Amino acid sequence: MKLITRDTDYAVRALTYIANHKDKTISVSELVEALRIPRPFLRKILQILNKKRILKSLKGQGGGFNLAITPDKIFIADLMEIFQGPLKINECIFKKRICPGRNLCILKMKIDTIEDYVIKQLRSISLEVLL
Amino acid sequence: MKLITRDTDYAVRALTYIANHKDKTISVSELVEALRIPRPFLRKILQILNKKRILKSLKGQGGGFNLAITPDKIFIADLMEIFQGPLKINECIFKKRICPGRNLCILKMKIDTIEDYVIKQLRSISLEVLL
DNA sequence: TGTAATGATACCATATTTGTATCATTTGTC
């Protein structure tokens, strides 16, 4: 059961590193060196974060990445949504079918309650909290 | 993000059906008919539940399954453990590595807190509650 | 003894996750 996947995890690591060196533009090479994350995979992740306006990139010699927004505005929940899709803990099993009975509806309700709590928590964890 | 996988879901459905007909021995055929679950897959699931002493089986003509324990002693968390492995929401990403910094430890602690809540909730949902 | 049931087990298909490879584009430096 994976709440946080590898790419989200890598994103957190990269972002915390970048946040901890906020005066400097950080290249992929430096991140690979520091975090030991497979280079092409990390590049893909950073490119996504750039597109999502969480990082901004500088091309060319001496280029690399900086935070596009302050760490208190970046939440774990955001990163999870970016890399793992919508925050639905219970990726609904009942989707393509007629819900086959009240009993499972009760279960669904209970799972939904749990889900609400989890999402609320995830939305409260900012990058700043982790620094 | 899937909290409950298909096999756990099918197990819940089968068990609720069996629980709702507790005087009768329920065959795979009847369950397939009632629940529209692929037969060989359902069989596998029922066999596992039998091994785990949640169902008891009767072989031969007129055979099938009955609950081995009362519905108030069967919890969603149990079924999830059977079909999805240990209840670790955060199937630890830090496992095979040296934890690379305090920041991620903080994240881990926060996730652990969420996890404790979720597991506690799941352990409180019995089959009886769903009937 | 035949048949209707489950037990055990090996296999297969598909989707997701994780990671790779390659070429195009931009930009600083000589």
Added chain:
DNA sequence: GACAAATGATACAAATATGGTATCATTACA
């Protein structure tokens, strides 16, 4: 301007997990 160092875009591939099949053995009732 040419070169080199960086990211952008994108297609591909390996590994794993999930969902499902197939088959033969075993049991037990009629």
